Amino acid sequence: MSGREDQQASSLSLSEIDSTRTLDEKQRDGKSGEISYQLKFHKSQGPTIEEGKVTEIGSLEDSPPVDLQAINTNFYTYYGIFRMKDRSTTLVVQDKSGNTYKALSLGKDTIKIPYPVSIKIQSQ
Numbered sequence: 537m538s539g540r541e542d543q544q545a546s547s548l549s550l551s552e553i554d555s556t557r558t559l560d561e562k563q564r565d566g567k568s569g570e571i572s573y574q575l576k577f578h579k580s581q582g583p584t585i586e587e588g589k590v591t592e593i594g595s596l597e598d599s600p601p602v603d604l605q606a607i608n609t610n611f612y613t614y615y616g617i618f619r620m621k622d623r624s625t626t627l628v629v630q631d632k633s634g635n636t637y638k639a640l641s642l643g644k645d646t647i648k649i650p651y652p653v654s655i656k657i658q659s660q
Contacts, residue, residue, distance in 0.1 A: 547654035588618035603641035
């Protein structure tokens with residue numbers, strides 16, 4: 537198994553996270569969920585780990601956020617917005633294989649996908 541496959545092997549996909557959310561959580565989009573997740577950002581200069589909670593997850597085909605209108609929905613299928621412990625928000629996208637990536641909106645028509653992200657439930 538390559539390092540890249542290993543990074544994603546134990547990672548949750550956005551569709552897996554969405555399938556385990558309760559109806560109450562799904563109706564509270566825009567507010568942080570109850571479950572804390574550990575997001576590991578696999579940057580070229582080395583990985584960093586941050587903690588966050590889901591505020592919104594959805595299909596890019598149905599209703600992507602304005603920031604993701606220009607993304608290729610033939611390749612990317614889901615998006616997730618996480619509220620991080622430092623109160624910032626992080627945008628993550630999922631490809632058709634279930635791999636997750638950091639997404640940066642650089643204006644209405646430009647989206648950058650700089651590096652993979654692995655997600656797991658934060659142990660208490």
